[in-house]
Amino acid sequence: MISLDGDTWCGLAATSDRRGAGCVFNEMTGVTRPYRGRGLSIAMKTYGMRFAGLCGVDRVRTVHHPENTAAIEMNRRLGYVDADWD
Template sequence: MADQWVRLELDLTTCPVQRFERYLEACRVAGIRLTTLAALGDTPDHRRMLYELNKECSADIPDRGEFYSFDEYVQQRIEVPSYDPRGIVIALDGDTWMGMSASSKHSGFVFNEMTGVRAGYRGRGISVAMKAFGLSFAELCGVTAVRTFHHPANANAIAMNRTMGYVDAEWEL
């Protein structure tokens, strides 16, 4: 399977970020608040909420298989050197966490690990808005490249990234 992943990269030196303004504005108008886990507080309760949201959205990733237990999630996604709560974007409708876009820091790039929107909120530009909001994390890390990869059957996610300007790229997983 590994060779079939669709590897994508966004170059922030050439990406016209103004193109994302309409997605951010649509969120504002709809009352959807974008923030980060760092701003909300990287607490045990919030880690559990992040896990539940990630688990729910991951159920729609083709061939994802069984999701981590909470302990595995913390061990493999949170208690790792690349984790930074400033890279975890959360979208809220009132108090409801309905979207997340998690990026981690690496040498020379940030990696978008997972973007997910609860089913009832899809198709409204929220994923693009979250990912656009999260680009400031790349700036914080002092890098100009954002990478991600997807299962080739995950058409929505691939289309979402291409909409943002991600292009196919050759890098090793």
């Protein structure tokens, strides 16, 4: 999914089908600096999470750098929990 302001790219969120692992995977979510702090990441990530339903699974997984506190906070607000992925 991409977020646009007219012809200007604001953000990107990519989610992949991992039904073999029983989930979909949020590959990445990013918003360009001028558009940060406006809720675009949450909007794109939430919309992308609907993809799980289309794939017939009820889990979405993601990873992030442990020092990326903004991503950790956003993911927790969306209901993600820390877990080992085997």
